[in-house]
Amino acid sequence: MSYVKKIQALAKQLFELALVAFWRSREHVVAPEPKPSISLGENVQTTMNLIMPLADPTPVGRVLAAQAVSATVDEVFTGLNAVGTVHFARFDIIGGNLCMLSVYDGDFTTYIRDFITLFGNVFDTLMTLVKDPPPMPSELNPEAFIDWVHARDTLKVPRDMTLLVPELTDLRNMPRELILLFDANPNIELGVYRGYPGSSVAQVRNALGVGW
Amino acid sequence: MSGADAGRAGGVSRLDDAGAVSGAVGAADATDLSSRLVDAIISDFPDHAEGTRPVHTVGIGVTGYFQPADIAPNFCAAEMFTGGKVPVTVRFSNGSGSPVEHDAAPDARGMATKFHLAEGREADLIMMTLPVFFVRSVKEFLKFTAASRPEVVPPETRWQKLVDQLELRTAAPVADPGSTTTGAAGLLRYASRHLRVRSSIVFMNTLVTPVSYTRAKYHAVHTFRAIDREGTVRYVRFAWEPVAGVRPVPADQVASMAPDYLHTELRERLARQPARFVLRMHLAGQGEPIDDPTAIWDNTEPRLLMGELVLTDVVADQESGCERLSFNPARLVPGLECSDDPILAARRGAYEESCRRRGGNGCPIMGSAS
Numbered sequence: 001m002s003y004v005k006k007i008q009a010l011a012k013q014l015f016e017l018a019l020v021a022f023w024r025s026r027e028h029v030v031a032p033e034p035k036p037s038i039s040l041g042e043n044v045q046t047t048m049n050l051i052m053p054l055a056d057p058t059p060v061g062r063v064l065a066a067q068a069v070s071a072t073v074d075e076v077f078t079g080l081n082a083v084g085t086v087h088f089a090r091f092d093i094i095g096g097n098l099c100m101l102s103v104y105d106g107d108f109t110t111y112i113r114d115f116i117t118l119f120g121n122v123f124d125t126l127m128t129l130v131k132d133p134p135p136m137p138s139e140l141n142p143e144a145f146i147d148w149v150h151a152r153d154t155l156k157v158p159r160d161m162t163l164l165v166p167e168l169t170d171l172r173n174m175p176r177e178l179i180l181l182f183d184a185n186p187n188i189e190l191g192v193y194r195g196y197p198g199s200s201v202a203q204v205r206n207a208l209g210v211g212w
Numbered sequence: 213m214s215g216a217d218a219g220r221a222g223g224v225s226r227l228d229d230a231g232a233v234s235g236a237v238g239a240a241d242a243t244d245l246s247s248r249l250v251d252a253i254i255s256d257f258p259d260h261a262e263g264t265r266p267v268h269t270v271g272i273g274v275t276g277y278f279q280p281a282d283i284a285p286n287f288c289a290a291e292m293f294t295g296g297k298v299p300v301t302v303r304f305s306n307g308s309g310s311p312v313e314h315d316a317a318p319d320a321r322g323m324a325t326k327f328h329l330a331e332g333r334e335a336d337l338i339m340m341t342l343p344v345f346f347v348r349s350v351k352e353f354l355k356f357t358a359a360s361r362p363e364v365v366p367p368e369t370r371w372q373k374l375v376d377q378l379e380l381r382t383a384a385p386v387a388d389p390g391s392t393t394t395g396a397a398g399l400l401r402y403a404s405r406h407l408r409v410r411s412s413i414v415f416m417n418t419l420v421t422p423v424s425y426t427r428a429k430y431h432a433v434h435t436f437r438a439i440d441r442e443g444t445v446r447y448v449r450f451a452w453e454p455v456a457g458v459r460p461v462p463a464d465q466v467a468s469m470a471p472d473y474l475h476t477e478l479r480e481r482l483a484r485q486p487a488r489f490v491l492r493m494h495l496a497g498q499g500e501p502i503d504d505p506t507a508i509w510d511n512t513e514p515r516l517l518m519g520e521l522v523l524t525d526v527v528a529d530q531e532s533g534c535e536r537l538s539f540n541p542a543r544l545v546p547g548l549e550c551s552d553d554p555i556l557a558a559r560r561g562a563y564e565e566s567c568r569r570r571g572g573n574g575c576p577i578m579g580s581a582s
Contacts, residue, residue: 019378019380020380023380042497042510042512044512045512158510159343159508159510160344160411160414160415160508161414162407162410162411162414163411166407168404169404169405170404171382171400171403171404171410171413171414172376172381172382172384172400172404173379173380173381174382174414175380175381175382176379176380176381179380192511193511194511194512196514197511197512197513197514197515198495198497198512198513198514199514
């Protein structure tokens, strides 16, 4: 890309940022609360994408985070086996963030409570490495920890994005509402594929005959 | 009708428990309503040509066969799922009611499949690339079509365009190519006031132009009752998925596509090799809306592979072998029934009326399970 084009692109982005800042000061956009999970399928294979900015995102800080996670693998995996509702979970470092990405069955709050009970001390250790940690230990502050995780979970964007802005009265304003919503929620989940939708961990393991 | 069936899926139930829904309108009223529906649709297309379909006017017919999957009879006892290969006729189409072919125009595409069963029985599955329908009731549909009538829209001034950019808004609708009018303006106003219409409008705006009719995914939109051999009823939705995958024309190439490229491509493709689709049957979960075609079902519920469609030949005589054919979403056989979706019920009459007006074959529906 030529310098002229680069400068033009930069100027465009700066202009857009200024516009977003202007509209942010005028309009407060809040993501709608999650709808009640009535259907069985809505209560299985739910995603939780916990994005935790590292306090030290330099290579040194990232190595420290990697070592900390590596030292807790047995504890975490044994704990996840005991939770019994997790399809998969993994830790990643992505762009200066420590991420725990998982797919689980059942209720979000129950899932996090199980975490706290079964391997909360792992998170207590990891929390020393992340920015703005919740009150520790998690075992003594479960509600604060649940709220903290919820705030750092990605915003789930449905295929029908109009569901994110139900109060809208003029569809032509939808881009602005979405821009402000994405501005307030930098981490977004855009879509989830399920190879065996509607099945819980328990059903899959039972069908495979592999027990617990 | 049981309480659990009142608009939402109550999971699996027994056929004996499923109450019938009475029409509550007389035959004359139903005919009048069907006629009004067809007139309402035609009114949105000023260049509609008499003797043609009111929407999905431009189409092309192909033939082939459907091979049900081994597991299909476990979930639906309808004839096309319980035996061997079933011959089919498929009509691909563009959604517009204009008789002028514009294959590259942004539009929903249609895929109507007729299963030719034993002893002359037929069953149809009618699908489109839009995953939801526009409205939930006939009353809403009439208002929707009234709102969509073309109106003159002045082009936006440069100042208005600048204000739109500063307000992070989409630009105002523009007139259709070669015209000073568009139905989009009224539609946008209507959708702004009606929450349930919005998703279809947003999906319409995100529809892509496929490289081929056989490289798009098609949705039946409505919910049906699938009944297995034991009489177990499941609420389901169908979709055709191309085995070769979904593939759109790159956005910067759409404008250069020939007006009839989809027809040409299909003829050339089938001359080389068959085109294949698989039929997915999506099971409703507990609480899923089953009488609302505007509601999208998420991908959290089980989906089954019910069989494979193999398209082999273009119909030689398009007029008699395809254009005269009547497709109707309510033409079903025992084992598959319409749900209580009021739009689905209204489409039965509207399709029959449309067929009658253009002198099509196979209407009204006879011997249907619906």
